[in-house]
Amino acid sequence: MPVEPIQLLERVATGDEAALAALYDAFSPAIYGVVLRMVEKEEQAQEVLQDTFVKIWRNARSYDSGKGRPFTWMVNIARNAAIDLLRSADVKRSEMIRPIEDHVYRIGCDDLNMDLEGADVRNVLTKLRPEHRDLIVQAYYQGYSQQEIADRTGSPLGTVKSRTRAALQELRTLLKDHR
Amino acid sequence: MNADEIISSGMLEAYAMGQLSGADARVVEQACADDPRVRAELDQIEEAFELQAMAAAVAPPPAIKAQVLQAVSAEKKGPATAPPVIPITRDTKAPRSWAWLAAAATIAFVVSAAVNVMVLSELKNVRVELARLENDRSVLAEELQVQRASLERSQNMLAVVSDPRMQVVALNGTAADPAAKARVYWDKERKAVHIDVLQLAQAPAGKQYQLWAIVDGQPVDAGVFDMGDGTAPIQAMKGIGNAQAFAVTLEPEGGSVNPTLEAMVLIGQV
Incomplete structure (x- = not known):
């Protein structure tokens, strides 16, 4: 990896779109792989992935390297979005009386x-x-x-x-x- | 909790997966800041998840990247807004869907409570109704008892009156009570005697009417009888096998051994 992810996140925090593109290239497949295993449909995974990188863009300055690795921070944003999707799907499903x-x-x-x-x-x-x-x-x-x-x-x-x-x-x- | 305890507790793994609540997450963060060994352990755990994810990576459709960059650049041109802070741990706030579930559960509870109140009230009504019916039932049971006794008396009377072996002796009032009238039903062979009082003055207190059979000019006691409510219209008397006449006298309560002839109120020849 040519540039450290922490430095990329720091640049994203300053509004650097190219840094976000670089982060996307480096980590979106790994994140997408995780999300695909969590949600039911590919379209949902794509939605979660897009949403995740927009959130990374918005919140990059709140990333604290003292609290964990950049990938952990990013993938957990994605996992939280996917989990919320799963929970709402479960609720809808239970409303249809499927366990x-x-x-x-x-x-x-x-x-x-x-x-x-x-x-x-x-x-x-x-x-x-x-x-x-x-x-x-x-x-x-x-x-x-x-x-x-x-x-x-x-x-x-x-x-x-x-x-x-x-x-x-x-x-x-x-x-x-x-x- | 010291560093070793935190490392061996499973908290770091849970933290890396975003499983810890705010308070526990702060314990881990503090331990990481305090002790490099904790920090290193957490880093290795995170690295394991990262390696796993990297190895299981799936390339997303290329269009997603363009959409992300487009959305981001649109946001940049738009009015600057203070970005909300997203913590590294999962937001413990329940998602909206859970709020709906909670609302549904609340409604279900309220409905259930209302139904309970209705059912309890209904149950109370049913209990009152049941008590009323039970009361009615016992009243009817008493009534039935009375009717049965009455029927039995009527059947007995009918049996006496309709029995072809019965000889009917009409008794008429004497000067003491000219309006008096009675009948004696007599089955000579079975020595059965019944009296049916049709008209007779009420016996004064302390007195009872007594029936006599006149056998060969001698009075033979055939028993005392009462009148009025609760007495059978036709009453069975003592058995008499032979008689030329029957008479009724007014005697002291319990009857007399010998009739008081002056007090004779009814007499009839067989």
């Missing part, structure tokens, strides 16, 4: 097997122990809090917390081997 669990189950299982590019990481996720994979899917791709996951799975909150830690350590090991 929310249907949808959650579908995301949890099918979406990880979506035939997308970057199948290698999909393989990394599928290599995780099932309880770790389920946890990351619920936390990262479905946006559930630790308490919500504890309630949904009937596990104690402490178990969810320690399992989150173990899941990430397993993921990190798998990614290290993967490189």
Whole structure:
């Protein structure tokens, strides 16, 4: 990467459109890949992606490098937008008396097997122990809090917390081997 | 919580995924500022998510980039507005859709409460109605009891009156009570005697009417009887197998061994 993302964000904060274009080129595929795994339709993912970069443009000056990596900040903007979309879709669906669990189950299982590019990481996720994979899917791709996951799975909150830690350590090991 | 505790707690992972509430997020941010080891651990966790996302990247349609840049440049030309701050952690405020759900739940609760009140009120009405019906039922049961007894008396009377073996002896008033009138139904073979009083003055207090059978000129006690409400129109008396006449006298309560002839009010020959 020729220019550090932090510097690009700083330039975006000053109103530099070229810096935004560079950030887009560098990170939009990774962000799009995450969002595609979260929402139901490609059009929704595209909408979320566009919305995300407009928000990055507007809020670049509020990015605080002391609080995390630029990618984390950006992808979480996208994930929040996607989660809001999922929640409103769930509400609409429940209004049609279709159980929310249907949808959650579908995301949890099918979406990880979506035939997308970057199948290698999909393989990394599928290599995780099932309880770790389920946890990351619920936390990262479905946006559930630790308490919500504890309630949904009937596990104690402490178990969810320690399992989150173990899941990430397993993921990190798998990614290290993967490189 | 010290650095090691925070590192091993799973909080950093949750923070990276935007799962932490404001207070917990501040704990993590403070720990990152205080201890480089925490900061480094968080960075590695974030890097894991980043690597995962990079490896699973999907190129978006080219048109999106143009739309983003167009939107951004339109905003730049427009009036400058203070940009709202977007925190790195997920906004804990519920999305609008949840507000609708909450509103729907509130409406459902209010409707449910109203229905409960209505049902309770209805239940109270039903209980009152039930008590009323139960009262009616017991009144009717008493009534039925009375009617049954009355029917039984009537049937007994009818059985006596319609029995072909019964001999009817008409008793007429004496000088003591000329208007008096009665009938004795007598089944000689079965020694059954019944009296049917048609007209007779009320017995004074302390006195009762007594029926006698005249057998070979001698009076034989056939029992005392009452009159008025609660008494059968035709009353069974003591059994008599042989008699030439029947007579009724007014005697002290409980009857007498020998009739007071001066007090004879009814007499009739068989």
